[in-house]
Amino acid sequence: MSIPRGGVTAVMGPSGTGKTTLLRLITGQVRADSGAIEVAGQNLRTLRRAELYALRRRMGMLFQNGALLTDLTVFENVAYPIREHTDLPERLVRQLVLTKLQAVGLRGAAYLMPSELSGGMSRRVALARAIVMDPEILIYDEPFVGLDPISMGVILRLIRRLNDTLGLTSIVVSHDVEEISTVADNVFLLSGGKVVAKGTPQELRSYPSEIVRQFVGGLADGPVPFHYPAPDYFSELLATGEDS
């Protein structure tokens, strides 16, 4: 699969099909046993540690729960990558952080601690932190999990807006079919560790495949079975229990 530069690409699929593993591969957190993964023309398998870190400075990632550093304020969390990687004067750091917080609508929360934020707010702060070094690629790991509809709408709009205004390449892993269809340019559907469908959200709706129909339609039974593999129902019920 290849992810085009400059768009919002969604990666969808049932739980346990390797979506998160794919993200970890793209970001070099785990190394591939075989095959090749290229990010911005560099093969991740042959990259040395320093080169990998250099590449990661061009990426931002939003973790499922935000993964803010709990001992720092919101402001310091967003400032963290700047302080670690540059020697910018304090005034400039302040301006950078405040503009990014303004972009996610949380400038007023700059001096709160992460524990005082709601789930949606943490994720927006994490988003501000992910874009503070002006990355080229922004990766979202299940950004909608556990959010109320309002927060979800906010994040959705941010994904699109940040992508377009900052000229990013966005990769969104999610299983919220409806929501992601409204912002994604391309969709990859994974199942069992393989790409089973790709195309625009509209194309996917009428894709001639059982698994795609089950996933997009949210059907309980299909190629992904409702039942976890088990011995025959009746014989197990009728068994005495001692011999099992």
Place this chain on the structure above:
Amino acid sequence: MKELWHRARESLIGLGAEVRFLLRLIVLVPGALLRFDLIMAQIWNAGALSLVIIMLSGLFVGMVLGLQGFQILQRFGSEEALGTAAAIGLVKELGPVITALLFAGRAGTALASELGLMRATDQLSAMEMMAVDPIKRVVMPRFLGGVIAMPLLAAIFSVIGLYGAQLIGVQIMGVDSGSFWSQMRAGVGLADINEGIAKSLVFGVACSLIAVYEGYYATPTAAGVGQATTRTVVTSAVVILFLDYLLTAAFL
């Protein structure tokens, strides 16, 4: 038997991994010293916050030494040697060992659970994604902070303990104050103090290493973090006492 063999193998592999982790940390020491502000914060965390428990325990251990020492020495009519006996006992053995045990319980568990929770909440992965090496930024300062704090704490423990022994021996039991101090000064040599410092340094490395290792590689779940904290205390205690025996033998 097979189970035993399997366990022994497992723990040997664990030991190997821990030594490799230590070597990786040692390589990073020079670089980490450049960020001394981070280390200072951790010395505060591990050291200053353990002061109360260390000082209290030191006082009581010293008082017990004063009592027991007095009882035994009195039988031989040599109560004046109490100062020497208490000082040598504290500086060479009780100071480093009990400080290390308390340190493992107070600071070691805090380190392990903090790192474990950072792992469980993806904070360490987030750092890696920001191109910040968590070993350099998080583990190293905590490790060095512990290594630096331990000898200081042990020294404080010994001093307070000596005061406790003096409190009981001189103030209550009536040992002559002059001979208590002068015998101590004559009886305790530089070699004894060096042994104490060397021991607490080694214990500092061992305790801090075990804590950061267990925390850093904790299973990222609630149960995993709990397990890591428990293992930190148990492993530290056993390792401290074992190393104490080795070091005592080596210094003879």
